[in-house]
Amino acid sequence: MQKAVENLVKELNQETMSRSGKEKDKKIARIEAGLARARSLIKDAINKSRDSPPLTEDLDYVPQGEIYRNAYVFQRRGSPLFHYGPSKDIYSTEGIFLGLIESSTHFRTYDPDEAHLYFLPFSVVMILQNLFDPVIRDKAVLERSVVQDYVRIVSTKYSYWNRSLGADHFMLSCHDWGPRATWYVHHLYFTSMRVLCNANTSEYFNPRKDVSFPEINLRIGDISGLTTSGSSNRTILAFFAGRLHGRIRPLLFQHWKDKDDDVKVFDKMPERxxxxxxxxxERASNLVCARVRGGES
Incomplete structure (x- = not known):
């Protein structure tokens, strides 16, 4: 009996070591694949730098230090991921908000001790446009690689996050993946304020602390003249126009399309x-936002 137990223990140890070795090999393979990709990108950057213009003097974009044989290879390319956002598409309110924060002195202060709230100016749209690989489709680049590191740096460098665990900090995103961007940062998800255009409770929007933000497909990058003054011209109770998708819109069309003069619902705007x-x-008192996918709205 003792011999059988010893043999069983020996077999279990061998199996454990075998599994551990396979997991280690997989981990090393992932690291090697990442290094190979980095080497390929560096080589590609070197080839491109031969015909590139001189380095810019903007220190925010140019790496410094003797470690670099060719600093241009590591110069940041593309749009910034922070303090920047689109202002001429469906996610335009991200850029508009950032621009207003930068240009307005009425609500902004550079003295952190005077501030009531602290803005985390990372752009989900810019992260996805610049870092997300459409082939590999690794969503971890959004959550763990960028947002998590950003909050870690903020909480390490400054004391204001730690004193409230982020409760007086807020982020803003109009991208569908805005809520996803906060998943891997516990306090950002549960404690901080999230200003979201994708304000669906089915995706864990919390109305007790989170804020719904309007989404506008702004094609000219300017919001002046977008709204009318007063409510005297708002003769339509509600308005919606959009293609037939998901579970919510068919119900909206069934109950309201062509059935009420006060509620204007169209799958597309009538030509006449x-x-x-x-x-x-401008004439509607209420604008209906009927989500595309199923679930709550």
Whole structure:
């Protein structure tokens, strides 16, 4: 009996070592693949730098130090991931908000001891446009590689995050993956304020602390003249125009399309309509945001 137990223990130890070795090999293979990709990108950058213009003098973009044989190879390319956002597409309110924060002195202060709130200016749109590989489709680049590191740096370098565990900090995103960007940072997800255009409770939007933000497909990068003054011209109770997708919109069309003069619901704007899409928005007291995918809205 004792011999059988000893043999069993020996077999279990061998199996454990075998599994441990395979896991170690897989981990090393992943590291090697990452290094190979880095070497390939560096080589590609070197080839491109031969025909590139001289280095810019902007120290925010140029790496410093004797470690670099060719600093241009490691110069940051593309749009910044922080303090920057789009202002001429469906995610335009990200860039508009950032621009207003930078240009307005009424609500902004550079003295952190005077501030009531602290803004975390990372752009989910810019992260995805610059770092997300459409082939590999590794979503971890959004959560763990960027946002988690950003919050770690902020909490390590400054005391303001730690004194409230991020409760007086907020982020803003109009991208569908805005909520996802906070998943891997516990206090950012559960404690901080998240200003989101994707404000769906089915994706864990918390109305007790999170804030819903309007999403506008702004094509000109300017919000002046977008709204009317007063409510006297708002003769339409509610307005919606959008293609038939998901579970919510068919129900909206079934109950309201062509059935009420006060509630204007279209799958597309009528060609002979006396009012344009923009004019319909200006005349409506309520704008319906019917999400594409199933779930709560």
């Amino acid at each position: 309509s006396s009012l344009s899409y923009k004019e319909m928005m």
